[in-house]
Amino acid sequence: MLANDRATAVQADSQAPFYEAAGDEAAVFRAAARGGLPVLLKGPTGCGKTRFVQAMAHELGRELITVAGHEDMTSADLVGRFLLKGGETVWVDGPLTRAVRAGAICYLDEVVEARQDTVVVIHPLTDHRRELALDRLGTALPAAPGFQLVISYNPGYQSVLKNIKESTRQRFVAIELGFPPAEAETRIVAREAGIDAATAGALVGLGNAVRGLDGSPLREVASTRMLILAGVLVAHGLSLRGAVQAAVVQVLSDDPDVVRALGELADAVLPRP
């Protein structure tokens, strides 16, 4: 269940992944799912993209098949390949093919990392054809009802090096996810880390201070995930400052000057011990 849909939920579902919505992302996703449209999730690392897809897949009653993109990923890694098994050559479906057959949601995480020739295999799945070319088998596989493609993309750090080709991008409905507003992020950090609201609020305050730094030399800012990790350290007995040093400051940079400056910021923002 999506947290801000509580009022309309017919029945509470304890198995549902916890996702605190920030805007109308769930409504857009539902409409895209009904229309069979592919979705592009944009947002910084650790802002809740994966959790959002998990929550939506659960709500829609679809299986979720996740593939982590990497630069050596080939189209065979997505589609499948012939493998030798006990002296016989057998075809083994890749995760995308399994999702197409099963009518599942296929989540390609950080798809920009993959080579362009790999990304192109998704094109016929994202337009009216809704089919996957299985070149090695000499057939095209129509997508089962319910199949939906979701890809994620981190515009912040990837745009410098890589970008999604326009011809790929324009096939998708885009949903932008940012870091949640402070109150919501505090609830998320408290719940996920198992800490009290005041401690979670202090971590979120620091997160927002790092995010607001002018002319920051950081490649990425403090993510919700990072704040949760700091919270987990606190939940397991570390002091708040020790946790912030280990899970935030040292993780964000290796540069001694930047580490020192972040440490000073943490000292200024966190409540006195």
Ligand SMILES: Nc1ncnc2c1ncn2[C@@H]1O[C@H](COP(=O)(O)OP(=O)(O)OP(=O)(O)O)[C@@H](O)[C@H]1O
């Ligand atoms: N809106 C949210 N509701 C509930 N939990 C959240 C939310 N946003 C972030 N989280 C928490 O933060 C963690 C990191 O989020 P998630 O893995 O979904 O990030 P992501 O955007 O997919 O990151 P990446 O781009 O690195 O894959 C989740 O495991 C969850 O605990």
